[in-house]
Amino acid sequence: MKPKLFIPGPTHVDQEILDAMAQYPIGHRTADYRELQSKVVTGVQELLYTNQSVLVSTSSATGLMEAGVRNLSNQKVANFVCGAFSQRQADITRICGLDQDIFKVEWGQATTAEQVEAALSSGDYDLVTVVFNETSTGVMNPLAEIGEVVKQYPNTLLMVDAVSGMLGAPIKVDEWGIDMVFASVQKAWGIPPGFALMSLSDQALERSASIPESQKGFYFDFVRMHKAGEKSQTTVTPSIPHLYALAAQLDRIKAEGLDNRFARHKAMATRVRDWGNDRFGLFAQPGYESATLTCFQNAAQLDLIALVEKMKTRDYLISGGYGDLKGQTFRLAHMGDLQMDDIEDVLNVMDEVIEEL
Ligand SMILES: *Cc1c(COP(=O)(O)O)cnc(C)c1O
Numbered sequence: 039m040k041p042k043l044f045i046p047g048p049t050h051v052d053q054e055i056l057d058a059m060a061q062y063p064i065g066h067r068t069a070d071y072r073e074l075q076s077k078v079v080t081g082v083q084e085l086l087y088t089n090q091s092v093l094v095s096t097s098s099a100t101g102l103m104e105a106g107v108r109n110l111s112n113q114k115v116a117n118f119v120c121g122a123f124s125q126r127q128a129d130i131t132r133i134c135g136l137d138q139d140i141f142k143v144e145w146g147q148a149t150t151a152e153q154v155e156a157a158l159s160s161g162d163y164d165l166v167t168v169v170f171n172e173t174s175t176g177v178m179n180p181l182a183e184i185g186e187v188v189k190q191y192p193n194t195l196l197m198v199d200a201v202s203g204m205l206g207a208p209i210k211v212d213e214w215g216i217d218m219v220f221a222s223v224q225k226a227w228g229i230p231p232g233f234a235l236m237s238l239s240d241q242a243l244e245r246s247a248s249i250p251e252s253q254k255g256f257y258f259d260f261v262r263m264h265k266a267g268e269k270s271q272t273t274v275t276p277s278i279p280h281l282y283a284l285a286a287q288l289d290r291i292k293a294e295g296l297d298n299r300f301a302r303h304k305a306m307a308t309r310v311r312d313w314g315n316d317r318f319g320l321f322a323q324p325g326y327e328s329a330t331l332t333c334f335q336n337a338a339q340l341d342l343i344a345l346v347e348k349m350k351t352r353d354y355l356i357s358g359g360y361g362d363l364k365g366q367t368f369r370l371a372h373m374g375d376l377q378m379d380d381i382e383d384v385l386n387v388m389d390e391v392i393e394e395l
Pocket of ligand 1: 047098099100101123169171172173199200201202222225
């Protein structure tokens with residue numbers, strides 16, 4: 039038996055999704071395919087409360103982190119950094135040769151609307167990058183408030199990494215003024231890795247159209263991708279098994295109810311925090327704790343390597359810290375298709391294992 043996944047990606051996948059992926063493929067230039075993609079796009083639009091363009095990408099989310107900055111900025115990028123993944127976005131911006139300023143907070147703290155306001159009022163940025171849920175620290179940033187600030191700057195686009203937050207908490211794309219939001223499918227979507235999706239505003243598409251192809255490249259040119267998307271097509275051969283999985287997952291989300299799904303995530307997050315808050319301490323700034331994963335400090339000085347190893351021998355995979363936090367923190371995911379029973383189960387085993395350490 040493979041250990042059950044309680045790491046923040048890839049996450050646990052239900053058998054129904056695995057079965058959906060195992061279907062015989064269809065040609066990607068057929069009417070059947072267009073129907074499949076169209077169903078997925080309409081479903082995602084509903085989940086993101088948007089009428090804007092939704093595009094699928096056969097890549098991990100990092101492909102879209104790179105594509106976003108290359109398609110959406112020809113002036114200067116403001117990268118807001120609060121942990122390892124938002125730092126990756128800043129690194130990608132630099133590596134792509136774009137002009138940028140980086141605005142950091144200490145890991146564990148949130149990027150706030152005030153911080154974004156201060157940066158935008160003193161600079162000349164055409165793109166803001168911000169992470170919704172910082173997977174390395176367990177912080178969920180106040181996206182609605184950040185969106186309100188960026189709206190005051192009509193030339194500035196808002197690009198959001200929602201990789202580990204999408205479907206764990208609401209993201210109201212149109213209302214919050216988000217120009218690009220993206221996620222891969224192996225986090226709160228509960229689907230095996232290898233695929234990503236995004237929404238793009240009209241203004242984002244206009245910006246992309248104004249940028250030379252030599253900056254955007256071919257594979258991730260948003261204009262090309264959107265043109266194909268309008269015909270329920272992709273520019274290149276997509277991962278059809280992932281589209282089957284998304285279609286199946288959208289049916290399941292409809293059956294559960296989106297609000298119920300959010301409520302389930304909230305309940306699981308509360309349960310996990312209550313379990314360990316006193317003993318270990320939370321890494322996230324109070325008030326900004328993530329709905330999809332919890333990052334614990336190691337106040338009890340546990341041997342974290344032994345903890346992770348012992349959990350693995352009991353068939354549970356949990357995570358030590360990420361990046362600079364390795365060995366100092368441990369993380370437990372409570373997202374996707376994990377249910378409260380799974381959480382009770384893993385917490386019981388954690389208690390037993392910690393007792394033995
Ligand atoms: C996992 C993760 C990524 C990277 O996603 P890939 O699909 O592995 O490229 C980026 N940002 C955040 C916040 C993540 O949690």
